[in-house]
Amino acid sequence: MKKKLRVLIAEDEYLCLLGLRANIEELGHVVIAEATDGKSAVELAIKKKPDIVITDINMPILDGLEVIKNINETLFIPSIIVSGYYDENLIKRATEEGVLYYLVKPIDFKDIKIAIEITSARFEEFKRLQDELQDTKKALDARKHIEKAKGILMDRMKLKEPEAMKRLQKMSRDNNQKLVDVAKDLIKADSLFQQ
Incomplete structure (x- = not known):
């Protein structure tokens, strides 16, 4: 049995939020918090310390990349960015902010499953390297x-x-x-x- 992850979803489109939550729960993970704006996403992430953050790039107040940047200033939580379109500049910015995976809508079960598995594996490798460095x-x-x-x-x-x-x-x-x-x-x- 794979580890059951505690997930925070930040998505301002209600139907997308429902779809993401359904897919995450179907994978056996738990959605511990949902945010519909960037500021709430940061506050919830710092308060609840999820195992993974999945955030839409276009969010009110703070965009998804600012959300990840603000969270990473306090604690490093692996993150997946969701976007309505493929954009080289956004991908570059996402990489600079420490985003581990970039998904383009529409997202189906298979997409989110792969994204979570790769993000989790990359994060475990990052932690292992950090421990070795320490x-x-x-x-x-x-x-x-x-x-x-x-x-x-x-x-x-x-x-x-x-x-x-x-x-x-x-x-x-x-x-x-x-x-x-x-x-x-x-x-x-x-x-x-x-x-």
Whole structure:
């Protein structure tokens, strides 16, 4: 069973809104909010935090692309833009605002199914890459602290690098602390001696 998504629909044409909602529910997803103008769409998205936003491009108050831009300034929610026509400039703008899929009306069941599947897959890939980047940043940050702590031990205790590393590892084991935390404590303690 695929994940049941919580969907926000922003559409000012009532019949299109009904059609989208029927197709989304038929796919097994839940429509958690509906907006008929751009301002409400942004407020609802930020309040309800849906898994996906589907918005018409031509909306009152804020157009669909402004809706996506405003939402993405607060939190990144995968989005699908719906338009009455194919327009290269709109597609370019949509891409710049982080829209993951562009649909042209009329939209049928198959169109919305493909759009949701591709958008969800792209978003999962984006999150995975973001997590990997965070892990890499954390690893580099930890490495920086460990290298600095080794340098302090080498300087203060006149140790060679391998012995300084072994000393840090022993402190880590003895205190049942992560190596990076031992390194940070050592750096902090060293800074007190330099005041």
